Amino acid sequence: xxxxxxxxxxxxxxxxxxxxxxxxxxxxxxxxxxxxxxxxxxxxxxxxxxxxxxxxxxxxxxxxxxxxxxxxxxxxxxxxxxxxxxxxxxxxxxxxxxxxxxxxxxxxxxxxxxxxxxxxxxxxxxxxxxxxxxxxxxxxxxxxxxxxxxxxxxxxxxxxxxxxxxxxxxxxxxxxxxxxxxxxxxxxxxxxxxxxxxxxxxxxxxxxxx
Numbered sequence: 001x002x003x004x005x006x007x008x009x010x011x012x013x014x015x016x017x018x019x020x021x022x023x024x025x026x027x028x029x030x031x032x033x034x035x036x037x038x039x040x041x042x043x044x045x046x047x048x049x050x051x052x053x054x055x056x057x058x059x060x061x062x063x064x065x066x067x068x069x070x071x072x073x074x075x076x077x078x079x080x081x082x083x084x085x086x087x088x089x090x091x092x093x094x095x096x097x098x099x100x101x102x103x104x105x106x107x108x109x110x111x112x113x114x115x116x117x118x119x120x121x122x123x124x125x126x127x128x129x130x131x132x133x134x135x136x137x138x139x140x141x142x143x144x145x146x147x148x149x150x151x152x153x154x155x156x157x158x159x160x161x162x163x164x165x166x167x168x169x170x171x172x173x174x175x176x177x178x179x180x181x182x183x184x185x186x187x188x189x190x191x192x193x194x195x196x197x198x199x200x201x202x203x204x205x206x207x208x209x210x
Contacts, residue, residue, distance in 0.1 A: 119199045124205070
């Protein structure tokens with residue numbers, strides 16, 4: 001099997017693993033053990049942790065539950081402290097956020113410019129700026145929610161495809177979905193604000209000038 005990064009998983013014995021890899025320390029990700037007769041799984045797990053200082057999990061442990069001492073949290077903090085992956089992904093996320101705000105704002109601003117005469121006509125008929133602001137905000141939030149739904153659906157489809165091909169999928173925690181949802185709403189709100197500025201400055205009388 002292959003990992004998400006392209007490297008292979010090798011399931012073998014400890015002696016063969018030492019022959020496959022260089023003679024260095026900490027070359028193994030984990031060691032699979034089985035208790036002897038008369039030794040309980042919990043006792044063996046506690047003994048391993050006490051004598052080696054390493055973490056031990058049993059087959060019935062919820063490895064991906066985000067709690068203290070879980071495999072998911074331990075793996076996250078290991079990558080955070082020992083690799084540059086969090087910095088690279090964080091930079092990509094920030095860049096995507098800025099680009100998303102710029103593109104969304106520009107697109108929504110172009111929409112407002114194309115329909116500026118209609119907004120001027122609505123203002124001339126007595127609509128307040130509050131009504132127009134709510135209209136723009138509703139349009140921006142609707143577009144943002146549609147984009148969020150499509151993005152989550154595509155992520156789910158990609159994960160399902162990875163599972164069917166035998167590749168380890170990514171784990172999408174609810175916290176990530178909620179954070180993404182808040183970011184999408186924030187981008188939509190900023191885009192609506194950019195359009196509101198232009199609508200607020202339009203002269204209602206301009207609709208009568210042809």
